[in-house]
Amino acid sequence: MSCITRLLAVVRKEVRQLARDRLTFGMIVGIPMLQIMLFGFAINTDVRHLDTAVVDQAGSQLSATLIADAEASQVVHVVRTARDSTELQERMRRGEIAVGIVIPADFERRLQQNDRSAAQLIVDGADPLILGAAQKLTQMELQQDSTLQQGDGAPLFELYNPYNPERRSAVYIVPGLIGVILTMTMVLFTAVAIVRERERGNLELLINTPVRNIELMVGKIIPYIIIGLLQVSLILLLGRFLFQVPIVGAIGDVYLATLLFIAANLTLGLVISTLAASQFQAMQMTFFFFLPSILLSGFMFPFDGMPQAAQYIAEVLPLTHFVRIIRGIMLRGADLLELLGDIQALALFTTLTLTIAVLRFHKRLD
Amino acid sequence: MSDDFAIVTEGLTRRFGQLTAVNRVALRIPRGRIYGFLGPNGSGKSTTIRMLCGLLTPSEGEAVVLGLKVPGEAEALKRKIGYMTQRFSLYEDLTVLENLQFIAEIFCLPRARRRGRIEELMEGFHLTELRRQWAGTLSGGQKQRLALAAAILHEPQLLFLDEPTSAVDPQSRRDFWERLFELADNGTTLLVSTHYMDEAERCHGLAILDRGVVVADGTPATLEAGINAWVVEVESERARVARNAIAPLPGVFSVTQLGARLRVLLEREIDEPQGYIQAALDQAHTPATSRLTSAGLEDVFVAATQGRYRGGSA
Numbered sequence: 001m002s003c004i005t006r007l008l009a010v011v012r013k014e015v016r017q018l019a020r021d022r023l024t025f026g027m028i029v030g031i032p033m034l035q036i037m038l039f040g041f042a043i044n045t046d047v048r049h050l051d052t053a054v055v056d057q058a059g060s061q062l063s064a065t066l067i068a069d070a071e072a073s074q075v076v077h078v079v080r081t082a083r084d085s086t087e088l089q090e091r092m093r094r095g096e097i098a099v100g101i102v103i104p105a106d107f108e109r110r111l112q113q114n115d116r117s118a119a120q121l122i123v124d125g126a127d128p129l130i131l132g133a134a135q136k137l138t139q140m141e142l143q144q145d146s147t148l149q150q151g152d153g154a155p156l157f158e159l160y161n162p163y164n165p166e167r168r169s170a171v172y173i174v175p176g177l178i179g180v181i182l183t184m185t186m187v188l189f190t191a192v193a194i195v196r197e198r199e200r201g202n203l204e205l206l207i208n209t210p211v212r213n214i215e216l217m218v219g220k221i222i223p224y225i226i227i228g229l230l231q232v233s234l235i236l237l238l239g240r241f242l243f244q245v246p247i248v249g250a251i252g253d254v255y256l257a258t259l260l261f262i263a264a265n266l267t268l269g270l271v272i273s274t275l276a277a278s279q280f281q282a283m284q285m286t287f288f289f290f291l292p293s294i295l296l297s298g299f300m301f302p303f304d305g306m307p308q309a310a311q312y313i314a315e316v317l318p319l320t321h322f323v324r325i326i327r328g329i330m331l332r333g334a335d336l337l338e339l340l341g342d343i344q345a346l347a348l349f350t351t352l353t354l355t356i357a358v359l360r361f362h363k364r365l366d
Numbered sequence: 367m368s369d370d371f372a373i374v375t376e377g378l379t380r381r382f383g384q385l386t387a388v389n390r391v392a393l394r395i396p397r398g399r400i401y402g403f404l405g406p407n408g409s410g411k412s413t414t415i416r417m418l419c420g421l422l423t424p425s426e427g428e429a430v431v432l433g434l435k436v437p438g439e440a441e442a443l444k445r446k447i448g449y450m451t452q453r454f455s456l457y458e459d460l461t462v463l464e465n466l467q468f469i470a471e472i473f474c475l476p477r478a479r480r481r482g483r484i485e486e487l488m489e490g491f492h493l494t495e496l497r498r499q500w501a502g503t504l505s506g507g508q509k510q511r512l513a514l515a516a517a518i519l520h521e522p523q524l525l526f527l528d529e530p531t532s533a534v535d536p537q538s539r540r541d542f543w544e545r546l547f548e549l550a551d552n553g554t555t556l557l558v559s560t561h562y563m564d565e566a567e568r569c570h571g572l573a574i575l576d577r578g579v580v581v582a583d584g585t586p587a588t589l590e591a592g593i594n595a596w597v598v599e600v601e602s603e604r605a606r607v608a609r610n611a612i613a614p615l616p617g618v619f620s621v622t623q624l625g626a627r628l629r630v631l632l633e634r635e636i637d638e639p640q641g642y643i644q645a646a647l648d649q650a651h652t653p654a655t656s657r658l659t660s661a662g663l664e665d666v667f668v669a670a671t672q673g674r675y676r677g678g679s680a
Binding site: 203205207 | 419421441444445447448449451453454455456457458469472473474516
């Protein structure tokens with residue numbers, strides 16, 4: 001026999017407990033807010049303002065007009081000029097620019113002849129969304145000179161897509177996936193492993209032994225570093241043999257970068273473990289961190305499509321830097337020195353979180 | 367002088383905000399003895415032990431444990447003390463052997479010594495058969511044996527036991543105490559916190575704690591002799607009625623029912639305690655017999671926690 005009082009008693013009790021569990025309550029409100037902000041504002045598949053460099057060998061008024069028109073389309077944002085296309089490609093490999101425009105010396109003659117493209121557009125087309133945006137540019141017409149009949153001839157730009165010529169999305173997704181999987185497992189593993197020890201009372205035993213903070217932390221981390229490296233190897237192998245994802249750069253660089261990224265995530269896991277009171281809380285906190293990581297890092301959506309504020313947040317997340325590094329190495333063949341900025345960012349993140357973790361992890365109980 | 371004592375404290379105090387958990391505790395605990403902390407929950411037993419281990423910093427006062435000042439020299443102290451937690455704190459998903467190996471390595475026992483010591487302990491604690499079993503699947507008594515073995519693996523001079531027998535049956539508890547006496551005979555000092563009278567009774571010496579203050583200390587015998595109260599035992603078929611007749615009497619400060627018996631504590635100032643009680647029972651027309659008896663540790667505990675213990679002065 002059912003009884004409405006009994007049912008309501010359970011409901012009331014549940015609501016009370018929920019209101020007292022501040023973290024869960026925070027998630028109930030926080031997750032929808034976070035999602036709507038991220039998807040509504042930050043995620044923009046309509047890519048604009050791609051960082052661009054220009055090689056202007058023609059140096060004429062018409063070439064200047066072309067650059068101005070391209071910028072007016074808002075697809076590209078010219079940040080620098082380069083001497084030649086070699087410098088252009090180097091900058092692209094370093095990840096400084098996504099698009100390069102090469103205007104040859106015979107630009108105007110080519111425009112007149114109208115049988116081949118007048119200029120070249122080099123695109124880091126590893127990201128299909130960037131490629132799509134760049135393609136819009138090729139359909140552009142020079143506004144200045146309407147006497148030129150080029151609409152029915154060759155397009156204004158010849159598109160050159162050096163890093164993903166076959167436009168396969170797996171090529172683009174797999175390197176970033178290494179970062180996503182490591183973020184998920186590394187942060188969670190460490191956080192839960194330490195919180196579990198506290199929850200089960202093992203820590204009470206350990207603090208009465210001569211074991212040091214640093215020994216305890218490093219000892220707990222080492223197995224997970226190995227697990228992380230195994231995961232990476234698995235993804236690389238599957239990517240290579242199932243999806244033919246190339247590793248253009250040095251394999252050693254891939255592992256070095258990954259090691260640094262694993263360190264960044266593990267130290268973050270340590271910080272979470274010093275904050276969380278239970279394994280469940282550790283999981284909640286990890287999820288809070290994981291969600292913006294996956295959406296803002298540039299793994300799912302192009303970084304250049306996001307508003308300034310979201311880009312600032314993304315710069316704090318280790319995954320953002322790792323996605324840039326790993327794509328640079330695997331797809332564009334960049335070496336670690338060429339990606340120094342992002343590597344420094346990861347190192348800084350690791351140092352900061354490790355400091356916080358050690359400071360917060362008191363061996364004494366008070 | 368302090369060499370004869372494993373633990374010496376002076377004015378040891380710990381405050382948590384407004385609350386004074388431990389208030390000016392002075393202790394002198396001799397070596398090679400089992401010393402008990404008897405007190406209700408929240409009386410400051412655990413807080414005191416934690417300060418003695420160097421896990422908590424005292425707000426005031428000082429403590430010298432095994433000749434080392436705490437918390438200053440706590441790290442050096444950790445190699446010399448063992449700690450058995452109230453809750454089973456070894457790894458439930460490791461086997462008996464793996465747990466002992468882990469502890470041996472944590473304490474950096476020399477490799478050559480490790481194996482022999484573990485074998486010796488497993489033998490002595492009847493764990494050899496269980497060596498490959500996960501610790502989580504052991505019974506309460508087995509877990510307790512394992513926990514004790516782990517706590518003394520590095521041969522500590524001083525062993526802290528925080529309510530060690532709360533989860534085991536009486537037989538296991540007896541065996542467990544046999545082992546504790548054996549350790550004390552071999553020179554180990556043991557500090558046991560408990561709220562069981564029968565456990566407190568086994569200690570060589572003990573301190574009764576109440577709201578952070580040591581209200582009485584000594585051997586169980588001197589404590590019982592030193593109680594500043596009369597103990598009258600009343601036997602009645604109608605114990606509840608008898609109780610209602612006695613409890614409001616001036617000078618009676620505690621009545622405890624044990625089945626058909628009542629244990630009555632009265633102030634020392636009353637001249638004829640047995641007659642005084644019997645008169646009250648007769649007046650209430652309650653058939654009952656009463657007799658004066660000697661105090662037990664529980665009576666001391668009740669008297670002391672009500673501020674009616676004055677040591678040997680009575």
